[in-house]
Amino acid sequence: MYFNSIKIPGFTAPASEALIMTLGLLVFFTILFWGWGFFRAQDNIVNLKSRTKSWWVIIIIYATMMGIKKEISFIGLGFMSFIALRELLSKLQINKNLRRVLFWAYLAVPIQFYLAYIGNFQAFLLFIPVGMFFILPFRAIIEGVAEDSIKTFSQLHWALMLTVFSLSHIAYFISLPEIPGFEAGYQGIVYFLIFLTQINDIFQFISGKLFGKHKITPQISPNKTWEGFFGGLILTTLMGYHLSYLVPLNAMQTTIAAALIAIAGFFGDLNISAVKRDLNIKDMSNFIPGHGGILDRLDSLTFSSLFFFYLIYFWIYL
Amino acid sequence: MKHMIRKIWLHICYKMIMKPFLKIFVGVEFYSQDSFKDVDQFIFVANHNSHMDTMMLLCSVPFRLLGKTHPLAAQDYFGKTPITTWLSKIFVNAALIKRIKGDGENPIQMMVEWLDLGHSLIIFPEGSRGTPDIMQSFKKGISLVLKERPNIPYIPAYLENTSGPLPKGDGLLIPGYSSIRVGRPHYIDNDSSDEENLNQIKKTILSLQQNPES
Numbered sequence: 001m002y003f004n005s006i007k008i009p010g011f012t013a014p015a016s017e018a019l020i021m022t023l024g025l026l027v028f029f030t031i032l033f034w035g036w037g038f039f040r041a042q043d044n045i046v047n048l049k050s051r052t053k054s055w056w057v058i059i060i061i062y063a064t065m066m067g068i069k070k071e072i073s074f075i076g077l078g079f080m081s082f083i084a085l086r087e088l089l090s091k092l093q094i095n096k097n098l099r100r101v102l103f104w105a106y107l108a109v110p111i112q113f114y115l116a117y118i119g120n121f122q123a124f125l126l127f128i129p130v131g132m133f134f135i136l137p138f139r140a141i142i143e144g145v146a147e148d149s150i151k152t153f154s155q156l157h158w159a160l161m162l163t164v165f166s167l168s169h170i171a172y173f174i175s176l177p178e179i180p181g182f183e184a185g186y187q188g189i190v191y192f193l194i195f196l197t198q199i200n201d202i203f204q205f206i207s208g209k210l211f212g213k214h215k216i217t218p219q220i221s222p223n224k225t226w227e228g229f230f231g232g233l234i235l236t237t238l239m240g241y242h243l244s245y246l247v248p249l250n251a252m253q254t255t256i257a258a259a260l261i262a263i264a265g266f267f268g269d270l271n272i273s274a275v276k277r278d279l280n281i282k283d284m285s286n287f288i289p290g291h292g293g294i295l296d297r298l299d300s301l302t303f304s305s306l307f308f309f310y311l312i313y314f315w316i317y318l
Numbered sequence: 319m320k321h322m323i324r325k326i327w328l329h330i331c332y333k334m335i336m337k338p339f340l341k342i343f344v345g346v347e348f349y350s351q352d353s354f355k356d357v358d359q360f361i362f363v364a365n366h367n368s369h370m371d372t373m374m375l376l377c378s379v380p381f382r383l384l385g386k387t388h389p390l391a392a393q394d395y396f397g398k399t400p401i402t403t404w405l406s407k408i409f410v411n412a413a414l415i416k417r418i419k420g421d422g423e424n425p426i427q428m429m430v431e432w433l434d435l436g437h438s439l440i441i442f443p444e445g446s447r448g449t450p451d452i453m454q455s456f457k458k459g460i461s462l463v464l465k466e467r468p469n470i471p472y473i474p475a476y477l478e479n480t481s482g483p484l485p486k487g488d489g490l491l492i493p494g495y496s497s498i499r500v501g502r503p504h505y506i507d508n509d510s511s512d513e514e515n516l517n518q519i520k521k522t523i524l525s526l527q528q529n530p531e532s
Contacts, residue, residue, distance in 0.1 A: 090345055099492055
């Protein structure tokens, strides 16, 4: 599937190949949906149009973050993860007397991405799960507030794990040592992850619309069906198999990785849905007008990034 | 020329630096409904809970009117020293007005003078920042000024949860959520009493809270 023909400056040849393929598909679908909306205005294709639009945003963000400079990738990903954390914490009604503890939780974002930048894997792994776990109570004790402390510590730590710890693994791909003989580099690996996570959403949506009958979790999300889930899983795995030139894995491993991205993405999506249902809100914020917040867009990625990272890490680097 | 420089300077401060900062770091959401269309002069009224309020209101004013929009500030608080006076004039474009009558200066008369020069004002009818999320009784000044110049509309704005990121008495700004909803321009009824006018203004501000986007 990899032709080595055109190269976008700043990207490795396989990554630019994949980018150009996506751009071609996007142009095709944009024209298709525009024409469809023009000639058959009675059909409701708002969802399809808005999905195409958000794919344009995803590809532009990916290209500016990954193609210019390594530092920009870390800062950009750090920002995304900060906004996701802010959206989640602002909905959790943290006790006003614990503002300074909250502030320290935000400080974890630059530190975590700095640790990813310098490539200190042990510190990167330990900082939030262990470090922040013990640092947050320090600040609360200095403040002298006992009220709501169990609730606040659990919420802050959980939010940090979900948004900062998981998303920072995408940044850590950049710091992993290069693999001899592997052309695509971190740009290819990250593209594989983001592309499959996002396309899995679409495959699930389409197969759910076409064949969906049996609901999986009507309480959490009434739109998810077994048919949609398996349709997404099969199509994403096939798509992953064809994109194997982006990852340093053999055919068998690529298939497993793609399937795992589909499954983890599905659970990540439902995890955020459950949170929103619990808080009784539809979107995390209105950061992207018409599309909700950043965390609404990155919901599948919060789980798939972590699982995919450790799969690559255990197969290649251990 | 001087006015143009001031306009561009405030545009850089508020539209290019402050607004993205508020949106990305603090999590402020801006909603408006073409509020400033066909308006050349106005009085901006809003509820008041935090120092962030003035910043958010200034960020909502369009470039065309930005140089001539002045938040009303108390002389005895912001004009304490020459440095704070200078800072509030350069960075906030503030109109410093004495709260207490005396020295022959009537605050209402001074506000009317600003309006007669073609300027617009930002007024918090509650006076001070007060207790978070509880609307205090409005001061009569806003009604008196609007009665003097009934051809100038007031534009209501509802500020939600601004005391969350930056509460009164705490200098540490913490990311969170807050929003500003700017409504359509309204005119007061010149025959009504001050009380009725204040109730009317209060109602238009609070109606923005219930009706998020319509």
